[in-house]
Amino acid sequence: MSLHYALLGMLASKPGTGYELTQRFDQSLRNAWHASHSQIYPELARLDEAGLIEVVEEGQRNSRTWGITAAGREDLRRWMTETDTDRRVRNETALRYFLFGLLEPADRRVALERERKHLEEADEEFRTVAAHLEALDGPTPFRPVVDLGQRLNAVFSAWVDERLADADEPPAS
Amino acid sequence: MSLHYALLGMLASKPGTGYELTQRFDQSLRNAWHASHSQIYPELARLDEAGLIEVVEEGQRNSRTWGITAAGREDLRRWMTETDTDRRVRNETALRYFLFGLLEPADRRVALERERKHLEEADEEFRTVAAHLEALDGPTPFRPVVDLGQRLNAVFSAWVDERLADADEPPAS
DNA sequence: GCCATCATGTAATTAGTTACATGATTAG
DNA sequence: CTAATCATGTAACTAATTACATGATGGC
Numbered sequence: 001m002s003l004h005y006a007l008l009g010m011l012a013s014k015p016g017t018g019y020e021l022t023q024r025f026d027q028s029l030r031n032a033w034h035a036s037h038s039q040i041y042p043e044l045a046r047l048d049e050a051g052l053i054e055v056v057e058e059g060q061r062n063s064r065t066w067g068i069t070a071a072g073r074e075d076l077r078r079w080m081t082e083t084d085t086d087r088r089v090r091n092e093t094a095l096r097y098f099l100f101g102l103l104e105p106a107d108r109r110v111a112l113e114r115e116r117k118h119l120e121e122a123d124e125e126f127r128t129v130a131a132h133l134e135a136l137d138g139p140t141p142f143r144p145v146v147d148l149g150q151r152l153n154a155v156f157s158a159w160v161d162e163r164l165a166d167a168d169e170p171p172a173s
Numbered sequence: 174m175s176l177h178y179a180l181l182g183m184l185a186s187k188p189g190t191g192y193e194l195t196q197r198f199d200q201s202l203r204n205a206w207h208a209s210h211s212q213i214y215p216e217l218a219r220l221d222e223a224g225l226i227e228v229v230e231e232g233q234r235n236s237r238t239w240g241i242t243a244a245g246r247e248d249l250r251r252w253m254t255e256t257d258t259d260r261r262v263r264n265e266t267a268l269r270y271f272l273f274g275l276l277e278p279a280d281r282r283v284a285l286e287r288e289r290k291h292l293e294e295a296d297e298e299f300r301t302v303a304a305h306l307e308a309l310d311g312p313t314p315f316r317p318v319v320d321l322g323q324r325l326n327a328v329f330s331a332w333v334d335e336r337l338a339d340a341d342e343p344p345a346s
Numbered sequence: 347g348c349c350a351t352c353a354t355g356t357a358a359t360t361a362g363t364t365a366c367a368t369g370a371t372t373a374g
Numbered sequence: 375c376t377a378a379t380c381a382t383g384t385a386a387c388t389a390a391t392t393a394c395a396t397g398a399t400g401g402c
Contacts (some may be wrong), residue, residue, distance in 0.1 A: 002265050009272040019381050032267035039362060061370045061381050080276060081283045086265045092175050092258050094205035099182040110254045192353050212390060234353050234398045
């Protein structure tokens with residue numbers, strides 16, 4: 001059900017085509033939600049059917065730019081202020097961290113190195129994004145989330161570094 | 174596919190019944206993975222079929238305690254060391270944070286208050302868990318994750334507090 | 347005796363993934 | 375002219391949720 005509101009939210013912030021929304025999911029919402037185009041297009045059709053979004057522009061290559069309607073805005077507002085948050089998560093990264101303690105030291109070193117590498121890349125990417133945002137400073141209302149996701153990574157990073165340091169010692173069992 | 178490995182991991186750490194595993198998912202794995210009993214039981218049957226787990230004890234009330242087999246351990250080890258992590262997430266809390274900027278100040282105050290309350294409860298719960306773990310100190314290999322999940326909450330918390338402070342000001346648009 | 351909890355399942359539906367499929371435009 | 379990207383869809387399958395369903399045990 002949250003894809004419904006994720007899409008409304010994206011369109012409330014700025015109209016866009018299904019294609020653009022797919023990209024925004026992989027970029028800005030990367031640390032919050034994921035959806036592929038094959039899920040997005042049918043959902044857009046449903047939102048349209050319900051009168052929550054509408055075509056605001058027809059462009060090149062048969063593209064349609066969607067915008068949120070007043071009804072859509074109200075639906076989104078109500079969801080955000082009146083409904084409980086679904087706290088359930090499925091985070092494979094966290095799951096793997098949880099399981100690291102089960103591995104033999106040598107295997108754990110391999111698994112941790114993989115994570116360290118990912119964090120290094122994510123950190124580099126973040127610094128690029130952060131620099132970009134700093135240049136804009138203000139016009140983007142979505143800054144906190146990018147920041148947030150990366151701060152999480154910073155936490156993970158510290159934890160992984162700790163674990164890397166004593167990866168040669170056997171796990172406390 | 175990760176439920177497969179989440180279950181193997183749980184059983185590698187300690188055998189348990191489907192019922193117990195359901196509870197462990199809601200407790201220790203709360204910040205990493207979620208699965209309900211109606212998903213867990215069929216998956217256990219599949220793991221059994223594949224020879225990755227086995228019944229190690231039949232107890233009261235028709236309960237069966239499952240344990241991981243050598244093949245299961247190897248399957249888990251290979252997954253953890255040789256496969257890429259699926260980084261896709263669906264985190265409604267993060268999604269909502271992302272969308273806070275779209276609300277009018279008054280609505281945002283409502284939404285933020287809801288989050289603040291949740292964090293207060295989570296923090297209280299964490300302190301209980303932390304005290305418990307401190308008493309045990311050592312025998313539990315799963316300490317880091319509980320800690321990690323809550324550290325994340327601490328990050329969210331700081332961010333929310335900041336936002337609460339200036340929730341009366343209009344969003345930077 | 348009854349209620350809470352332990353314990354296990356299945357059925358119907360919705361959500362999400364992977365694979366298949368097609369056409370338009372632009373840059374080189 | 376051709377490869378990359380833009381742009382949109384559908385079909386088959388798997389994963390997950392919600393609802394339905396049942397029985398055992400223990401404490402009061």
